[in-house]
Amino acid sequence: MSDTTLHILNRGPNQTELLQHCLDAMTSGDALLLIEDGVYWSTAHFTEKLSGVDLYVLTADLEARGLKEPRGQSVDDDGFVDLTVVHSRSVSWC
Amino acid sequence: MKRFLIISRQSPYGSAAAREATELALACALFDQPVALLLLDDACYQLLPEHQPETIAQKNLSAMQQSLPLYDVDKIFVCQRSLAQRGLTLDSLSLAVTSLDTRQISALIRTYEMVINV
Numbered sequence: 001m002s003d004t005t006l007h008i009l010n011r012g013p014n015q016t017e018l019l020q021h022c023l024d025a026m027t028s029g030d031a032l033l034l035i036e037d038g039v040y041w042s043t044a045h046f047t048e049k050l051s052g053v054d055l056y057v058l059t060a061d062l063e064a065r066g067l068k069e070p071r072g073q074s075v076d077d078d079g080f081v082d083l084t085v086v087h088s089r090s091v092s093w094c
Numbered sequence: 095m096k097r098f099l100i101i102s103r104q105s106p107y108g109s110a111a112a113r114e115a116t117e118l119a120l121a122c123a124l125f126d127q128p129v130a131l132l133l134l135d136d137a138c139y140q141l142l143p144e145h146q147p148e149t150i151a152q153k154n155l156s157a158m159q160q161s162l163p164l165y166d167v168d169k170i171f172v173c174q175r176s177l178a179q180r181g182l183t184l185d186s187l188s189l190a191v192t193s194l195d196t197r198q199i200s201a202l203i204r205t206y207e208m209v210i211n212v
Contacts, residue, residue, distance in 0.1 A: 040139060
């Protein structure tokens with residue numbers, strides 16, 4: 001298994017610097033999973049900020065907040081677990 | 095009679111803050127205190143339509159907010175810059191609200207005796 005990291009972000013645009021720290025820490029092969037308020041970053045307005053990122057978004061948190069057509073790939077809880085298995089480590093940014 | 099301005103900066107479900115701000119506005123109205131609500135930053139997301147919070151086992155904040163006009167809380171303001179920074183427009187929101195620029199927000203705050211950040 002290649003040495004890659006799953007980055008998990010749970011804060012929205014009120015914490016712009018947190019997203020920047022997370023993006024700065026990402027390297028080739030890493031993935032970003034947006035959960036809770038992090039899902040706001042998957043809206044069309046922030047497409048450019050997240051361009052080139054291997055992006056996943058938790059469906060339940062999207063639906064709860066009335067968000068539709070997210071960037072990236074929607075995953076359920078099982079998909080969340082799969083991502084943690086595929087990558088060597090998980091880093092929760094909060 | 096003192097007039098209340100409640101300021102919220104938080105998203106609807108990331109914490110209890112948005113619900114507490116809404117409850118405070120309703121409580122003020124219930125005691126016939128003049129009250130207005132000002133939404134800044136991620137609080138703009140409180141006004142997105144079609145919340146389905148049952149997916150994360152929470153109560154629908156949007157449903158509660160729809161009752162604000164029924165209790166004569168009809169002064170609801172949002173920060174124009176916060177909307178723009180999130181790619182939101184007034185017509186995409188679930189309540190009729192007024193957007194204000196920073197100068198107007200400054201003027202608004204000066205017209206209230208009690209200003210509460212929740």
